[in-house]
Amino acid sequence: MGAPRLDVYRDIHKALRAELFETARRLGRADWRDPAEVEALQARVGRLITELRDHVRHEEEHMHxxxxxxxxxxxxxxxxxxxxxxxxxDEFEAFAERVFAMAADDPMRPRAGLEVYRTLSRFIAIYLPHLEHEETTITRALWELSTNEEIAETYGRLIGTMPREELRGSLEIMLPAINPHERAELLGGIRAGMPDFYSEAAAVAQRVLSAEEWSALQRELSG
Ligand SMILES: [Fe+2]
Structure with a gap:
């Protein structure tokens, strides 16, 4: 066995799955008559759609x-x-926006909300096999036909050219979705490859992880 190969899809796919499942769960249990809850949901759905679109763009620009x-x-x-x-x-966004814009006391809003939940669930159903295809067929092709250096260089360029705000957003969803070993690899990689961004990345980790997870990460990084 050689050295472990770089798995470019691992962290971001875990993050996107976690966000998709959590958003679907929240849509399923939402009280559509509560304006504050609907506002929070609207923001979450908007963020999720942006993350999904950004992810496609990065793959097409760098990995393809x-x-x-x-x-x-x-x-x-x-x-x-x-x-x-x-x-x-595009369709999901337009439809969800229409439902978010309905009056809180509109008797049809809970029924329309159920359709938002089901539409996102249908998206998840078409999206999961795509993620798996990238993690199996595409990853195997990359590993067979590219050197570690080529993959690392491409991935480094993808991360390095992301606007910092977008990168912080990705870390926010990746860090809570991956395991302690992967967190240490991710932050260790940033420390080695993008030292000027490291303190910002560490601040995100401290914010989005529990106190115990953050101390465990600091221990792994200093070990
Ligand atoms: Fe993709």
Missing amino acids: PLIERRVPGLVGPLRADHAAQEAFL
Whole structure:
């Protein structure tokens, strides 16, 4: 066995799954007559849609050219999946916005809210096989046909060219969704590769993790 290969999808896919499942759960239990709860949901759904769109953009800009250089046939179906996801998200966003905008005492809002929940659940159903395809077929192709250095360089460019605010947003959803070992790898990678961003990244970790998780992470990083 050689050194473990870099799994570029691991942390962000865990984060997106966690956000999708948690948002669906909250939509399922929401009181659609409560304006404060609906406002919080609206913000959460908006953030989720932005994260999903950003993720597609990063894959297409950075990962696809690497895949295409070695296995051109794999990129077409990925692009088609992404186009279908984007079309679904556009419709979902427009529909959810209409429901969020209904009056709190509109007797139809809870029923329409149920449809928001079911529509997101349908999105999850088409999205999960796509994530799995990237984690299996695409990752195997990357590992077979690219060196560790090429993958690390591409991934480094993806992270390095992300606006800092977007990167902070990704860390916010990734850190609570991954395990202690992966957290240490993620922050250790930032410390080594983007030292000027490290204190910001550590501040995000401290904010989004529990006190125990944060101390455990600090111990792993100093060990
Ligand atoms: Fe993708």
